[in-house]
Amino acid sequence: MPYVNIKITKDGASAGQKAQVISGVTNLLRDILGKNPQTTVVVIDEVDTDNWGIGGETVTQRRKQGK
Amino acid sequence: MPYVNIKITKDGASAGQKAQVISGVTNLLRDILGKNPQTTVVVIDEVDTDNWGIGGETVTQRRKQGK
Amino acid sequence: MPYVNIKITKDGASAGQKAQVISGVTNLLRDILGKNPQTTVVVIDEVDTDNWGIGGETVTQRRKQGK
Amino acid sequence: MPYVNIKITKDGASAGQKAQVISGVTNLLRDILGKNPQTTVVVIDEVDTDNWGIGGETVTQRRKQGK
């Protein structure tokens, strides 16, 4: 019964890609740790690039600078 | 001073229902654990059904299949 | 299929009290929002008072001052 | 490589203010704990006032009462 929270920047991931991530992580936890897929919960949060910081800057700022 | 985070799928919970959840959880922590309601914080996240997975599938996929 | 995370200071909550909190929150989400208890997950984190701050001070500091 | 999650009510924080928060928290963790800013991640969540509770009430309710 694992719970997985994945935070990514909001960059247009499609419903199909998100379904693949959910299925992939669920299988991984079954294969490596023997966790039951039926009770594995995965929640994806898509975050605005103004609200995500790394290296002391927002992702919006970094992209403007070509980082 | 507990902090509670509740994640639910985005299914049209009304402001009144969310207020009831917040009040109910706050009272529960006061009654069972003696926690001070004045400093109890509750945050509700409503998550798109494309972004919520259980059993290796998104909730969107499961509903299409009538699960 | 809600997911609930409850953070409290580590103050000797018993296994019985934690079971009551888990049961109470699960019932609340069923009664108010119609959520399925069978797939409701609740995780309780107990946090050292040195690691919990409110009002700019740790709970350890506040208790020494009788707050 | 710290990870910081900041939840605030959605009250019109500007992109500039959010960039200042990200830069400030990153510097603080470098100065106090010696953490590497290049791998410090900060994510800000802005939460609707209907979804934020304190003292058993939503922030929406409290503001209507002038609290």
Next chain:
Amino acid sequence: MPYVNIKITKDGASAGQKAQVISGVTNLLRDILGKNPQTTVVVIDEVDTDNWGIGGETVTQRRKQGK
């Protein structure tokens, strides 16, 4: 630069298994979403079975009942 938090019950996962989970999730997000592995952060929380609830009961209670 995704951030992933995985919560599992504390059941003796080895350091090697946890390393496999971290490597597997990081590769998955690179392969499906094109995310940079160098800035992908994965944090695993291992939770006491008294503190994990599903179906309104703690995992400790469920295991005693052979669920």
Next chain:
Amino acid sequence: MPYVNIKITKDGASAGQKAQVISGVTNLLRDILGKNPQTTVVVIDEVDTDNWGIGGETVTQRRKQGK
């Protein structure tokens, strides 16, 4: 009434350093966003290096390699 969660690797941060982080972050949110320090909550999680991954490896593995 912000809520801040800071995750760092468990590397012997002292109670004094953690108190400084809590005080510093609380002041920052007051100064930049005008948030009330009295209801600002900060929770620090210290995570084992076996349970923290970056770049697809655990911090334990990276340190052995001198990264």
